[in-house]
């Protein structure tokens with residue numbers, strides 16, 4: 001039996017395969033099924049600010065006082081507490097149900113709401129917190145500095161209130177991703193989760209309406225995170241967790257070779273079922289045996305840029321010769 005033990009944000013995992021935050025892990029049963037199928041850890045579905053806002057609006061409808069600022073604040077507070085309490089209950093019950101680490105996830109777009117709540121999540125037994133920070137830089141008045149500061153403020157606000165490790169899940173769209181990554185780690189992130197896959201927008205040309213784009217990833221989408229994991233591994237002072245486009249053991253092996261501490265999967269579990277986790281793990285083990293690796297640590301990061309004798313290969317952005325004969 002190969003040794004797949006992995007350390008991730010200071011937590012001990014039996015293997016590096018994590019179920020990414022999604023609706024499959026929005027209930028105790030879902031979490032239990034993932035743990036039974038072999039997951040090394042689970043990241044619970046995010047608690048969304050908008051979701052809490054929606055709860056608040058629902059309550060507001062029934063309160064005639066809602067037009068008054070003070071009353072609104074009071075009502076908003078009740079809304080916050082309702083959504084929050086359900087989530088705390090989920091963390092507590094999930095922790096009781098499984099022995100693998102349970103990481104809570106907060107979808108943060110403003111710093112205000114989460115700082116105190118993070119402390120309550122810690123008290124409810126979460127092993128760690130993943131901050132799902134999806135901020136769309138669509139306002140032309142906001143500079144990249146303003147936006148990056150928001151990421152740092154949210155992280156620092158949460159870190160002030162908890163001792164459990166905090167990971168930050170971001171998208172790839174930063175002017176200087178390496179700098180932002182380094183800043184997040186120096187401000188207390190124990191891990192970076194690369195990369196979130198955002199809600200996709202599409203247009204129906206018959207109805208002339210906006211429609212949701214396709215939710216799930218394809219294996220071809222692995223390349224963006226693979227590049228950045230391989231570039232950042234060993235260069236910034238925190239763990240890296242790979243997400244987007246990992247559908248099978250091949251994807252997991254690639255990300256580990258690039259330097260990921262853990263690999264998160266979601267779309268492939270929607271496609272093949274939660275039981276697919278055990279296939280991925282047994283194929284990972286078979287690959288390790290074939291290559292005579294007894295533990296994950298023997299090959300993690302072997303193909304990161306830091307370990308490479310040809311680091312320039314990792315930075316090639318333009319086709320030079322590879323398309324000769326095709327073009």
Ligand SMILES: Cc1cc2nc3c(=O)[nH]c(=O)nc-3n(C[C@H](O)[C@H](O)[C@H](O)COP(=O)(O)O)c2cc1C
Nearest residue numbers: 020021022045046132197217243244245265266267
């Ligand atoms: C249906 C669905 C729900 C998701 N919900 C969340 C969420 O609540 N929080 C979050 O951080 N990511 C969420 N994600 C993103 C996944 O965690 C994951 O990062 C993304 O799907 C890329 O991984 P994949 O290629 O394995 O699907 C969701 C994805 C899907 C498909």
